[in-house]
Amino acid sequence: MLFEDGYFVLNSYWDNKTFAYICDCYNNILEDANQLADFVKQSKSTFSDYYKENKSLIVVPENNNTTICRFEYIIGHLPEFKKISDNLCLELKNLTGKQFRLFKDKCNIKSPGGGAFPPHQDAPAYINFTPTYHVTAAILLDAATEENGCLEMATNYLKTHTNKKTDIVTKVGTRPIFEYYIGGERNGTIIDEIQNQFSWEKQILDANNVVFFDSFIPHQSKINLSKSHRRIIYLTFNLEDEGDHYENYYEKKRHEYSNPIFHIATPYST
Numbered sequence: 001m002l003f004e005d006g007y008f009v010l011n012s013y014w015d016n017k018t019f020a021y022i023c024d025c026y027n028n029i030l031e032d033a034n035q036l037a038d039f040v041k042q043s044k045s046t047f048s049d050y051y052k053e054n055k056s057l058i059v060v061p062e063n064n065n066t067t068i069c070r071f072e073y074i075i076g077h078l079p080e081f082k083k084i085s086d087n088l089c090l091e092l093k094n095l096t097g098k099q100f101r102l103f104k105d106k107c108n109i110k111s112p113g114g115g116a117f118p119p120h121q122d123a124p125a126y127i128n129f130t131p132t133y134h135v136t137a138a139i140l141l142d143a144a145t146e147e148n149g150c151l152e153m154a155t156n157y158l159k160t161h162t163n164k165k166t167d168i169v170t171k172v173g174t175r176p177i178f179e180y181y182i183g184g185e186r187n188g189t190i191i192d193e194i195q196n197q198f199s200w201e202k203q204i205l206d207a208n209n210v211v212f213f214d215s216f217i218p219h220q221s222k223i224n225l226s227k228s229h230r231r232i233i234y235l236t237f238n239l240e241d242e243g244d245h246y247e248n249y250y251e252k253k254r255h256e257y258s259n260p261i262f263h264i265a266t267p268y269s270t
C-alpha cells in the first residue's frame with residue numbers, strides 16, 4: 001500500500017543554492033501578496049469580490065485581523081517555480097512508482113500567536129474534484145518546533161476502528177474519511193470523539209526538510225507560541241491519470257471563495 005504510515009520525511013532535501021532560491025521566491029511572492037491585500041483593504045472591497053474579478057494570487061488573511069496566513073496559486077503566479085514542483089513530482093515517482101501532477105500549491109505563514117489548524121483530513125476538501133488520491137509535499141522554510149506549532153500526524157489512523165467513518169474507494173485502494181463538523185467555526189474538524197482516539201506524532205523538523213503526506217492522514221498543528229514566523233510551502237499532487245485540475249481548482253475557488261469546502265479547518269476571513 002502507498003504510504004503505510006501516511007507520511008514520510010526527507011532531511012536536508014535541497015542543496016543550499018536551491019533552498020536559497022525557494023526562499024527568494026517566497027519573499028517575492030509575499031511582497032506581491034501584501035500589495036494585493038493592501039489594495040483590497042484600500043478599495044474597501046472584500047477578498048471574495050476581488051477574486052471573482054481577478055485571476056490573481058489567492059491571499060488569505062487570518063480570521064478578522066490583517067495578518068496574511070496563507071497565499072495560494074504559486075506556480076500560476078510565478079511559473080518558474082514549476083521546476084521545484086517538477087523535482088518533487090520526480091521524487092514522488094521514485095518513492096511510490098506512480099506518476100503525479102500538481103493539483104494545488106500554497107504557503108502557510110504561521111505568525112506569532114496565530115494559526116492553529118485543528119485535527120482534519122485534507123481529503124474532504126478535494127472530494128468535489130475528480131481526483132481520488134492526493135499527496136502533499138511540505139517544504140519547510142523554517143524549523144518546526146513544539147513551540148511554533150509543528151505538524152502533528154495521526155499515525156494510527158488506519159488502525160482506528162469506528163463506525164464514524166466512510167470508506168472511500170480511491171485509485172490506490174480504500175481509505176477512511178472520519179466524521180467531521182460541517183460549516184461553522186469547526187468546519188472540517190474531525191469530531192472530538194474520533195480525534196481523541198488518534199496517537200498524535202509531533203513532526204519536529206529542520207528548515208529544508210520535506211514531508212510527504214497523503215490526503216487521508218489526519219493532521220493538526222497548534223498555535224505558534226514563539227516570536228518568529230513558521231512558514232511551510234505545500235505542493236499538493238494528484239495521480240497523473242486522474243487529470244489536470246490546477247486551473248479549474250483555482251477558478252472555482254476564486255468564484256466561490258466563501259464556500260466552506262475551501263476552508264477546511266483553516267483560520268481565514270473573507
Ligand SMILES: O=C(O)CCC(=O)C(=O)O
Binds near residue numbers: 108122149221
Ligand atoms: O501549516 C500547518 O501547520 C498545517 C496546515 C494544514 O493542515 C493545512 O493547511 O491543511
